[in-house]
Amino acid sequence: MIDWDAVRADFPILSREMNGYPLAYLDSAATSQKPRAVLDAIIEFYTTTNANVHRGAYALADEATQAYEAARSTVARFVGAQTDEIVFTRGATSAFNTVAYGWALRNLREDDRILLTIMEHHANIVPWQLISDLTGCDIEFVGLTPDGRLDMEDFYHLLDDDVKLVGASMASNVLGTINPIEEIAEAAHGVGALVIADGAQAVPHTRVNVYETGVDWLCFSGHKMLGPTGIGALWGRPELLESMEPAEGGGEMITDVRLDGATWAAVPHKFEAGTPPFAQAVGLGAAVEYLEAIGMDNIEARERELTEYALKQMANVDGLTVHGPPTAEKRVGAISFTLADIHPHDLATILDQRGVAIRAGHHCARPLARSLDVPATARASLYLYNRESDIDALIEALADAKELFSVA
């Protein structure tokens, strides 16, 4: 049995008050809070081990390099990959761009097609639009079913031999929907397409094994899984990483530079131009160890419990519409909603007065907002440190909002 109150106590920021109320932090899909263990690991690194990695011939630099590479092994183990298959990036966004410029730009041409889902985050849309401009390839989007799941019929309808790349989120940051990534990958491979998955909302919350997903690349960010900002990871099949060109050039990613050209360092270093975010990588390594100590199965079960509780309480609020699956099945704890005619920004301000922090807006997924026919939604998103009382505070604050707006 996990003592979830003790887990919560590991997160110093959660003891803050906001506007005279205990902070009910319900915006973990935007960024997660950090446990003391991660903060300590970063301070410890800067206090005892800081030196630039893969350069210095002195002992301290070697220790820093070892810490950086140990973090890579930890992250690799966490997603069931080999160490050399993990490229450290600035975040999920730069992981997508690494594939866009390192693979897609050089392999896609006119008449080729990229198939995305309408629920993708802008990070898994805009890089492909840039590639489309450069190569002339087309982009199409798979739609949704009325209950906020991916329309697999539409997917199969759109999937044909022209599709060379399929991009899909494992879990939607807006709807919370968990997509059938294994089925998507298998079908895509059936027509000769490669698959890039957005794991930003899945890796922090569920047990992910890259080989079981069947995808070819997986992108995720560190700051959404208890790690610091400025670090993320790209996992890729080794033969693909081998064949890809670097998207960025600079120091540290070469074996030799001559006046007429250069040769690349081995994978994964050829994708890590410049001084990498090594202290952040160490922080991410500590975050992964923290998650592993609790156990991803335990975290998944706890979040399902919280999501069920939240959905049940929200269903009792008259005038509230949940945009996304109405049950906790095949779903993560990102819950988007609207309340009567109260604009989500007004909701966010009113909720803040009770210490309840939620996100309001289009959540970097405007095509999805348009397809739901809402200009914006409010989103409450849960993580392992939330408790039922955070959700109760949300429900009470929603009643305040209804009173202010004279909504029955």
Next chain:
Amino acid sequence: MSLEEMYRAVILDHYRSPRNREPVERPDATAEGSNPLCGDEVTIAVQLDGDTLSAISVQGQGCSISQASASMMSQAVLGKTEKEIAEMTETFKKMMGVIETEEVVVDEDRPGATLGDLEALQGVRKFPVRIKCADLAWTTLEEALGQ
């Protein structure tokens, strides 16, 4: 200033029943404004008779503050000269703290004396992230009249 005061009845009234939504025929100038971070949108079309604003239409979508501000503004500027509108815009932006000033813009003892209904938006100052919502319509109108 409490939240209740910020969302006082007048703001809700303008949010739910926005004024001057009817399109202006043959507008002399139009401008679109948006806050990309939050998605508030306002489109303003105006007709001028000499230097007097003889018709205005406001369209858009967004939070209560952005839409109510646009609605109240449309009422306040209708029939005013461009010079008067420029002065009013400056006064509004001073009230909201968008333009820094030592001046006390709103007279607490005579509510409504300076800017009428628009003074209801003064409470938004206490919520800094929302000031740009209130300011959007005014900046958009400035752009339209600057053409």
